[in-house]
Amino acid sequence: MYMWIHPVLQCSAVLLSFYVLYLGWVRFAFAHLGRTGVVFPWKMHVLLGGAVLITWCLAFVIGLGAAWWGWKSVFITGLHYQVALVMLPVIIFGLGSGLYMDRFKARRAVLPLAHACANALLMLLALCQLYTGILVLRDMVLG
Ligand code: HEM
Ligand code: HEM
Secondary structure, eight states, rough: OOOGGHHHHHHHHHHHHHHHHHHHHHHHHHSSOOOOOOOOHHHHHHHHHHHHHHHHHHHHHHHHHEEEEEEOOSOOHHHHHHHHHHHHHHHHHHHHHHHHHHHSOOOSSSSHHHHHHHHHHHHHHHHHHHHHHHHHHHIIOOO
């Protein structure tokens, strides 16, 4: 059973990230494309974005724990753990830049763009994780 905690948490966070991206897109369209008449749900974006990035981080550790518990070894899933290691610093940047812009509100152009790029990259990497994670489930958990 415990082998499923990590996949379920990570899949839920991947789903939620699409909504967070949609909320961020509203801000992007306002700030860079000059779209008016839309309100960026700032607090909701911060809350749900934080939930996604913290889940990706915590469930990283849970995945390692499950691997250790189940297989008595970690870093054995090839591309899955390698991409996870690449994600870690990007998650820290996405979360850090978001928290900073939330704490110190100001007119900015570069930091919001860097934040958007980092988090969009994270979503692409998370989709790779979804694919390789399903292979790990098929071959190493169920197989
Ligand atoms: C989205 C970001 C994700 C990150 C950062 C991540 C990270 C990790 C890490 C670090 C491990 C330990 C691997 C090892 O020691 O070799 C792991 C294990 C595992 N991951 Fe992921 N993963 C993610 C998403 C997913 C998804 C979406 C799935 C399933 C569809 C999945 C399925 C698994 C499975 C089955 C394991 C074996 C341990 C367990 O079942 O808990 N992962 N993951
Ligand atoms: C999956 C996670 C996330 C995605 C995909 C995402 C995406 C975006 C995007 C596309 C923008 C618009 C950037 C622009 O206008 O150039 C944005 C803005 C913003 N995000 Fe996020 N974000 C995520 C997580 C977070 C987190 C965790 C926080 C805070 C803890 C956060 C706080 C903010 C803030 C405060 C802005 C407005 C910045 C400004 O215009 O001054 N975001 N985000």
